[in-house]
Amino acid sequence: MITAYDFSLFQQDIDQLSLNKSVAIEKIGESVLKKPIYQLKIGYGPRRVHWNGGFHGNEWMTSMILVDIIRGLVSNKHIFKKVTNCSLEEIFQNITLSVVPMVNPDGVDLSIHGEKKAEEYVSLVRMLNNGHTTYSSWKANIRGVDLNKQFPARWEEEQKRKPVTPSFRDFPGYAPLTEPESIAMARLTEYEQFDRVLCFHSQGEVIYYGYGAKEPHESWETVRRFNNASGYEPVQTVDSYAGMKDWFIDVFNKEGYTIEIGKGINPLPLSQYKSNLKKASQVAYHSLVFHGD
Ligand SMILES: [Zn+2]
Numbered sequence: 647m648i649t650a651y652d653f654s655l656f657q658q659d660i661d662q663l664s665l666n667k668s669v670a671i672e673k674i675g676e677s678v679l680k681k682p683i684y685q686l687k688i689g690y691g692p693r694r695v696h697w698n699g700g701f702h703g704n705e706w707m708t709s710m711i712l713v714d715i716i717r718g719l720v721s722n723k724h725i726f727k728k729v730t731n732c733s734l735e736e737i738f739q740n741i742t743l744s745v746v747p748m749v750n751p752d753g754v755d756l757s758i759h760g761e762k763k764a765e766e767y768v769s770l771v772r773m774l775n776n777g778h779t780t781y782s783s784w785k786a787n788i789r790g791v792d793l794n795k796q797f798p799a800r801w802e803e804e805q806k807r808k809p810v811t812p813s814f815r816d817f818p819g820y821a822p823l824t825e826p827e828s829i830a831m832a833r834l835t836e837y838e839q840f841d842r843v844l845c846f847h848s849q850g851e852v853i854y855y856g857y858g859a860k861e862p863h864e865s866w867e868t869v870r871r872f873n874n875a876s877g878y879e880p881v882q883t884v885d886s887y888a889g890m891k892d893w894f895i896d897v898f899n900k901e902g903y904t905i906e907i908g909k910g911i912n913p914l915p916l917s918q919y920k921s922n923l924k925k926a927s928q929v930a931y932h933s934l935v936f937h938g939d
Contacts, residue, residue, distance in 0.1 A: 648916050650758045651710035653681055653751040659713045660684055668720050668738075674746065675830025678788045679765055681751040683830050686716055688745075689738030694838055695933055698746040698831065699846040701794045701890070702785035702815075703753025704912040707919065708846040711907065711926050712747040718927070729875070729931045737934050744838060749827055752788035757781045757913065764788060774814050782913055785815040787825055792816050794847070796828035797893035799857065804888040818888055831890060835898075842868070842901045843894045844933050846926065848914050850906035853929070856882035857895035857902070865901045867937065875928035878905065905929055 649655070663669045663686065670687040677683060699708030719726060719734065726734045748754060755763040756771060760781050764771045767788045774790045775781060786792050790812025795804050801822045809817040823829050835843070855861060855869040861882075869880040886892075891902035908914040908922045 648919060650913070650916070651706045651754075652758045653748065653755050656709060656713065656748050656751070659717075663713075663716065663720075666720050669716065674834050675826055677750070677752045677827055678767075678825070679752045683746060683749060683751070683827060685834065686745045686747070687742065688716070688719065689742045691738060691740040691742055693741045693936055694744065694840045695741055695842045695844075696744045696746075696835070696838065696840040697844045697846065697930060697933070698749055698890070700748035700750055700754055701845065702792075702847060702912075703750055703757035704782055704784055705848045706748075706754045706758065707848060707914050707922065708907060709748040709754065710919070711923050712745055712846060712930075714923055715927050715930050716745060716747075726931055729928065730935050732935060740936070741934050743934065744834070744840065746831065746834070749831060750787055750793055753784060753786060753793075756788060757784040770812070774812055776814070781814075783814055786813065786817065787827055789825065790814065790817055791819045791825050793825055793828045794845070794890060795819070795888045796823055796825055797832065797888050797890055798822040799889070799892040799896045800887035804886070822888070832893070835890075835894060839898070840894070840900065841936075842933060843891060843903070844930070845889070845891050845902075845904045847904055847906050848912055849908040849910055851877065851909055851925070852879045852881050852906050854881050854884050854891065854904040854906075855901075857892045858883075860899065861895050862899060862901055868901055868933075869903065871932050872903070872905075872929045875932050876925040878925065878929065
């Protein structure tokens with residue numbers, strides 16, 4: 647039986663994957679409640695591709711999917727070849743893949759298990775939860791900051807129209823990059839100099855690929871391949887700033903994508919898991935191929 651994917655299930659998968667010689671696991675930072683934020687790395691090529699998930703607490707299905715995709719890549723190599731026409735060995739001579747499946751472990755655990763996972767933040771989260779006893783709408787980190795509104799890309803505009811104090815969702819913080827989880831992601835990105843970044847969220851079955859027309863022209867080609875493979879609709883602009891992909895496109899002028907998996911209300915029902923995994927895998931596989939190489 648599949649169940650909601652909390653930090654402890656994730657940790658079990660990390661322990662399993664750490665036994666596999668083709669996966670290198672490292673801790674890139676810690677959440678507010680000192681849970682590790684893990685990066686998984688595969689391959690040794692010069693092109694750098696990055697995937698992340700679990701930025702938002704109640705979007706834990708993205709973490710589950712990324713771990714499943716990694717497990718599939720390292721154990722079932724022929725699937726990949728069938729989809730992309732390239733062998734995995736070829737790909738990983740050309741690519742180094744970095745994956746951070748669970749950016750916001752505190753928010754994930756709060757959204758699944760409720761305030762018993764809030765530790766010293768119990769009274770704060772209770773106050774921010776608008777009288778609800780379940781935390782299934784919770785997107786923020788444990789301090790009520792929306793980690794995907796923390797990046798310095800028109801952050802001030804987001805600040806003006808979003809909550810001005812901590813909230814279960816959408817509060818961009820009192821300044822950009824104040825939270826340990828978003829700081830870890832920004833530092834990792836600066837250090838690794840990724841060529842292509844895919845941020846997995848839910849829901850909508852769309853792929854946001856632009857940022858104020860600053861995205862490189864390859865983005866359109868790539869997003870069309872993603873669309874052909876998955877059916878997810880490409881969307882160039884959206885009235886939302888200060889996300890990781892916005893900042894990545896703005897600062898590095900490289901391809902950045904926000905992939906919204908699934909349809910419905912977060913957290914997505916587990917009955918959707920298989921079909922979401924299938925579509926998201928298509929996007930993920932195709933992101934490992936650079937045309938023109
Ligand atoms: Zn999200």
